[in-house]
Amino acid sequence: MLRMAVGMVSRVMEKRQGMQIIEVQLGEGEQKETAQAISFADESYEPGEMLILNTTAIRLKLGTGGFHLVVAKAGDHTERDLAQGNWGHVMKMRYAPWQLAVDTVEEQASPFHQLFLREDLSLEATPVIIGELHSLLPVVAAALKCHGKMGRIAYVMPDAASLPASMSRHVQQLKAKGMLDAVITTGHAWGGDREAVTIHSGLLAARHIEKADVILCMLGPGVAGTGTPYGFSGVQLSEVVHAVSVLGGIPYFLPRLSFADPRPRHRGVSHHTLAILGRYVLRPVLLLMPKTGGDREQLMRSQIASFQESNKHVVVWGECGSETRLADLEQEYGLPFASMGRGWREDPIPFLTAVLAADQAVLSLGYIKERINAGSDCSASPDMLAALGLYLTRNEGLL
Missing domain, CATH: 2.40.50.220 (EutN/Ccml)
Structure with missing residues (x-):
C-alpha cells in the first residue's frame, strides 16, 4: 500500500x-x-x-x-538542492524517491578518510550503552551529564527505526540542553552531525572524531514489532553488540523492562531483550539489572537465569536510585520522561534502570583507565567483562 x-x-x-x-x-x-x-x-x-x-x-x-x-x-518543476552537503557522494535511502547524498565520514573526499584507512582503529575500551527504546535516551544522557566530571557523550543512531534524526524531539532537546555533544547517523539513517555508512564506522567516528567518553546507541523513534521473537526492530541491536565487541568497546546492555505493560510478553524482562541476548547475540555483554526486591526481582531473575547458568553474559544487579532523582533529572531535561505511552510515575522501573546504566558506565571509567594504564586486557572478553562486573558490584554506591 x-x-x-x-x-x-x-x-x-x-x-x-x-x-x-x-x-x-x-x-x-x-x-x-x-x-x-x-x-x-x-x-x-x-x-x-x-x-x-x-x-x-x-x-x-x-x-x-x-x-x-x-x-x-506540486507543480513546481524547478530543480534545486533541498539537502545541501559539502563532499557527499554516498546515497542514503538508495533508490527510494527521496534518496539523498550525504557527507559520510569514511568516503574519499572526507577530511577523515585517512583515519578510516587504519586497520587497527578501535573504540579503545569506550563504554557503549545499547538499548532498544529511544524514549530512554534522554534519561541515560541526563543521568550521565549530572556527574560533574562527565566528558563528551555521543549518540550513534542505527537505521532499524526512524531514518531522519530530526524526527526525534529528544535529540533536539538534549543538544539544546548540552546533554548530548554529537549525533552520528548510520546506515540509511541520516541527519546527524556526522553521517556514516555502517554502524562500525559510526561508532568509531563517535570515539575518534567526536572524542566521546561514553557512547549511546539506541534505536530511533518509531520501532516496528509483530508480536514475534523474529520480527522486531530491536534485532538490529545484536549487530551493534558485535560491532562494539570486535572494535574493542565495552557493551553495556540496557534491557527493556516493564511492570505496567498489559502484554504478558513485555512484563518483567521483555521477550525482545530475551530474544536478542538469548539467541541473536554471539558476544557477551554487561547486562544491567535493577534490584527491586520481592516478586518483581524474583520474576526478572527467573527470566534471565539461562544467561547466568551458561555464563553467556555478565549480569550486574544494582540498587535502584530514588524516584526523587528521576523527578530532578526530568526537571533539568525540560520535557516529560515517558515510554510506550507511560510516564515514569506509572512505570518507574525502565527509567530507574536507565539511570542505573548511566551510573554504572561512569563508575566503570576509572577502572577501565587503570587497566589501560597498567597494560591489562580491556577487550570485551568474558574475563574482562567478569572482572568489570565484579568491580561494579563491589563498588556500588561510590558515585
Missing part, C-alpha cells in the same frame, strides 16, 4: 533543525480535512501552496505521530 494525496498549505506550525511541521488541507466538501504533515526539505512553505503528500501511515492508523509526509511541492 502506498497512498498519495495533494494538500494545500495552511501554515507552518513548527520549524526546527532538519524538520518542519505544516498544517495542510486535504480533500473537498464533506471529505475536506485538516491534517499535519512533516517536511524534511530545506525550503520555505507559504499558505496556499500545493504539496504532494504520502498519507499511507495515517490511513493505516500507524504510530507515526499523526503526520503525513511531504514528498514535494
Whole structure:
C-alpha cells in the first residue's frame, strides 16, 4: 500500500533543525480535512501552496505521530538542492524517491578518510550503552551529564527505526540542553552531525572524531514489532553488540523492562531483550539489572537465569536510585520522561534502570583507565567483562 494525496498549505506550525511541521488541507466538501504533515526539505512553505503528500501511515492508523509526509511541492518543476552537503557522494535511502547524498565520514573526499584507512582503529575500551527504546535516551544522557566530571557523550543512531534524526524531539532537546555533544547517523539513517555508512564506522567516528567518553546507541523513534521473537526492530541491536565487541568497546546492555505493560510478553524482562541476548547475540555483554526486591526481582531473575547458568553474559544487579532523582533529572531535561505511552510515575522501573546504566558506565571509567594504564586486557572478553562486573558490584554506591 502506498497512498498519495495533494494538500494545500495552511501554515507552518513548527520549524526546527532538519524538520518542519505544516498544517495542510486535504480533500473537498464533506471529505475536506485538516491534517499535519512533516517536511524534511530545506525550503520555505507559504499558505496556499500545493504539496504532494504520502498519507499511507495515517490511513493505516500507524504510530507515526499523526503526520503525513511531504514528498514535494506540486507543480513546481524547478530543480534545486533541498539537502545541501559539502563532499557527499554516498546515497542514503538508495533508490527510494527521496534518496539523498550525504557527507559520510569514511568516503574519499572526507577530511577523515585517512583515519578510516587504519586497520587497527578501535573504540579503545569506550563504554557503549545499547538499548532498544529511544524514549530512554534522554534519561541515560541526563543521568550521565549530572556527574560533574562527565566528558563528551555521543549518540550513534542505527537505521532499524526512524531514518531522519530530526524526527526525534529528544535529540533536539538534549543538544539544546548540552546533554548530548554529537549525533552520528548510520546506515540509511541520516541527519546527524556526522553521517556514516555502517554502524562500525559510526561508532568509531563517535570515539575518534567526536572524542566521546561514553557512547549511546539506541534505536530511533518509531520501532516496528509483530508480536514475534523474529520480527522486531530491536534485532538490529545484536549487530551493534558485535560491532562494539570486535572494535574493542565495552557493551553495556540496557534491557527493556516493564511492570505496567498489559502484554504478558513485555512484563518483567521483555521477550525482545530475551530474544536478542538469548539467541541473536554471539558476544557477551554487561547486562544491567535493577534490584527491586520481592516478586518483581524474583520474576526478572527467573527470566534471565539461562544467561547466568551458561555464563553467556555478565549480569550486574544494582540498587535502584530514588524516584526523587528521576523527578530532578526530568526537571533539568525540560520535557516529560515517558515510554510506550507511560510516564515514569506509572512505570518507574525502565527509567530507574536507565539511570542505573548511566551510573554504572561512569563508575566503570576509572577502572577501565587503570587497566589501560597498567597494560591489562580491556577487550570485551568474558574475563574482562567478569572482572568489570565484579568491580561494579563491589563498588556500588561510590558515585
